[in-house]
Amino acid sequence: MNPANFYALVGIGLFSIGLFALIMNDHLLRKILAINIMGSGVFLILVALGKRAENIPADPVPHAMVITGIVVAVSATALALTLMLRVAAETGQAILPDEGEK
Amino acid sequence: MQNAFIAFPWAVALILLPLAGAIFCFLFPRLNRTLGLMTSFGIGVAVVGLGWQLQEHGIYRHAVSGWGAPLGIELYADGLSLLMLATTALVGFAISVYSTAYFNPTLSIRFWPIWLCLLAALNALFLSADIFNLYVTLELLGLSAVALTALTGSKEALSGGMRYLLATLLASLAYLLGVALLYHNFGSVDITLLAQQIHASPATWAALGLMGAGLMLKTAIFPLHFWLPPAHGSAPAPVSALLSALVIKASFYILLRLWFTLFEPIIESETINSLLGLLGCAAIIWGSVQAMRQTRLKLLIAYSTVAQIGYLFLVFPLATSMGSTAWSGAAYIIISHALAKSAMFLSAGNLLTFGGHDRISDLDRVVQRLPLTAAAFGLAGVSIMGLPPSGGFIGKWLLLEAAMIQQRWDLVAVMILGGLLAAAYIFKVIGRTFTQAPVTHEAQSVSATMQWSALLLAIGAILLGFLALPVLSLLNISDPTITSGVGL
Numbered sequence: 001m002n003p004a005n006f007y008a009l010v011g012i013g014l015f016s017i018g019l020f021a022l023i024m025n026d027h028l029l030r031k032i033l034a035i036n037i038m039g040s041g042v043f044l045i046l047v048a049l050g051k052r053a054e055n056i057p058a059d060p061v062p063h064a065m066v067i068t069g070i071v072v073a074v075s076a077t078a079l080a081l082t083l084m085l086r087v088a089a090e091t092g093q094a095i096l097p098d099e100g101e102k
Numbered sequence: 103m104q105n106a107f108i109a110f111p112w113a114v115a116l117i118l119l120p121l122a123g124a125i126f127c128f129l130f131p132r133l134n135r136t137l138g139l140m141t142s143f144g145i146g147v148a149v150v151g152l153g154w155q156l157q158e159h160g161i162y163r164h165a166v167s168g169w170g171a172p173l174g175i176e177l178y179a180d181g182l183s184l185l186m187l188a189t190t191a192l193v194g195f196a197i198s199v200y201s202t203a204y205f206n207p208t209l210s211i212r213f214w215p216i217w218l219c220l221l222a223a224l225n226a227l228f229l230s231a232d233i234f235n236l237y238v239t240l241e242l243l244g245l246s247a248v249a250l251t252a253l254t255g256s257k258e259a260l261s262g263g264m265r266y267l268l269a270t271l272l273a274s275l276a277y278l279l280g281v282a283l284l285y286h287n288f289g290s291v292d293i294t295l296l297a298q299q300i301h302a303s304p305a306t307w308a309a310l311g312l313m314g315a316g317l318m319l320k321t322a323i324f325p326l327h328f329w330l331p332p333a334h335g336s337a338p339a340p341v342s343a344l345l346s347a348l349v350i351k352a353s354f355y356i357l358l359r360l361w362f363t364l365f366e367p368i369i370e371s372e373t374i375n376s377l378l379g380l381l382g383c384a385a386i387i388w389g390s391v392q393a394m395r396q397t398r399l400k401l402l403i404a405y406s407t408v409a410q411i412g413y414l415f416l417v418f419p420l421a422t423s424m425g426s427t428a429w430s431g432a433a434y435i436i437i438s439h440a441l442a443k444s445a446m447f448l449s450a451g452n453l454l455t456f457g458g459h460d461r462i463s464d465l466d467r468v469v470q471r472l473p474l475t476a477a478a479f480g481l482a483g484v485s486i487m488g489l490p491p492s493g494g495f496i497g498k499w500l501l502l503e504a505a506m507i508q509q510r511w512d513l514v515a516v517m518i519l520g521g522l523l524a525a526a527y528i529f530k531v532i533g534r535t536f537t538q539a540p541v542t543h544e545a546q547s548v549s550a551t552m553q554w555s556a557l558l559l560a561i562g563a564i565l566l567g568f569l570a571l572p573v574l575s576l577l578n579i580s581d582p583t584i585t586s587g588v589g590l
Binding site for chain 2: 015019022028031035038039042045046049061062065068069072075076079080083084086087090091096097
């Protein structure tokens with residue numbers, strides 16, 4: 001297995017771990033962290049698959065995509081954390097109410 | 103003069119104008135209403151300009167700062183994008199007018215910059231031609247939509263917004279992973295270039311699954327609709343209107359584009375399309391039944407949105423290509439639902455301002471005291487039920503026709519049942535507006551601006567029933583290389 005595929009597989013692993021944590025955890029901070037881990041997984045896959053062959057420089061386009069993605073992820077995380085703090089201030093805990101609740 | 107009008111890059115203006123408007127609204131909070139209205143009007147002018155260009159020259163392509171695909175970002179507009187842009191401009195303008203009267207000064211300062219950002223994101227999305235640019239615009243759209251949902255800062259709005267944010271981020275990441283796989287396999291993100299070389303392989307199927315699932319979560323098709331009712335039900339009325347009318351349509355638009363241009367060559371098996379149709383049927387029935395069970399008006403309207411999204415998904419088993427009957431029907435439902443549903447949410451906002459609540463059982467003689475609002479709700483209801491003559495009727499009729507030609511009687515039955523159920527939940531509300539409620543309440547005055555903007559949107563939804571031919575001919579401005587050559 002060449003290193004690029006190894007990193008891509010690690011990326012898929014991170015994505016899956018993040019997805020699992022997002023669904024299983026109730027606390028909003030853990031959910032936000034889970035989303036970030038999923039994001040890192042996707043970025044790792046993008047960068048790893050940008051490597052073409054041994055002697056050719058890596059494809060720069062995925063790198064540009066990852067930089068854009070990181071900018072998006074930072075602003076999304078900032079918004080999520082602010083919302084979480086407001087939810088915690090209003091309800092006393094950083095947990096979403098039950099979905100069945102009407 | 104005329105040449106200058108035609109040569110002007112209207113597509114670029116559609117993105118830059120709201121973005122500039124948002125920044126100026128943020129910098130000069132005192133002028134926010136004027137600036138916002140002017141921007142919203144300007145978007146309308148730009149759409150007319152772009153429409154003119156499309157009529158003259160066919161599909162429109164613009165290479166931003168001179169860099170074309172595959173490296174640069176290209177703007178692209180055809181009939182479908184034009185109709186989506188026009189709907190956005192029209193509904194957006196009505197919502198802007200309504201918002202000048204709806205929000206108090208504190209909320210108004212927060213509302214306008216985010217709302218104009220959202221408009222910029224929508225316009226950019228409808229003009230994008232590559233899947234990575236679509237990802238960026240989806241994220242912009244999602245973040246501004248969440249911020250607007252949580253605008254009032256109440257407990258329900260905050261948790262509704264939070265749930266919406268988590269759902270939309272998850273969906274975007276799934277979509278981005280799909281983009282990564284496609285880029286790795288085919289070395290491009292441009293939809294046209296990708297469609298030329300796409301072929302079935304495990305990676306393509308994984309990308310299709312990931313992108314499809316992400317977009318379906320954003321469109322809130324049953325059973326992925328869990329985030330929609332709390333978000334749309336708890337947001338301020340104009341925000342609910344724009345979320346239901348425009349934001350969910352944006353992700354559905356991408357799904358349409360991907361399915362009928364990008365993935366068209368590899369979706370040969372009926373299985374996926376039947377599955378999407380099945381979800382659509384389930385959404386129609388489940389959403390309508392849930393809508394009937396609601397006691398609060400805004401939640402009822404939100405569940406009605408869940409049901410109407412179901413109709414859109416019937417396009418996948420019925421349409422064979424872009425431009426077919428079912429495809430035009432779905433496009434028509436997108437527009438008429440946008441007009442009707444925003445009229446409904448704005449009416450609900452009027453009722454909420456008027457009585458201080460939106461409990462359906464306590465609506466008190468609204469017909470006599472707010473006749474314009476009651477009329478707006480009723481007319482919008484006609485379009486949602488799909489009664490003639492209305493935009494909703496034309497859209498559903500086109501879908502029904504396609505289903506009957508293909509002898510899909512199961513889909514015909516579900517569509518008719520959905521119409522009956524819609525009638526049931528809409529008459530449940532209209533019936534209450536005539537009678538006196540057991541508990542009468544102090545009525546607050548509702549400004550004429552708010553009443554008229556809701557009514558005009560509802561009238562627009564009805565008028566669409568008479569405009570079928572011109573609208574459908576606009577819709578058919580498309581790229582000949584995509585519809586005929588590539589997939590073969």
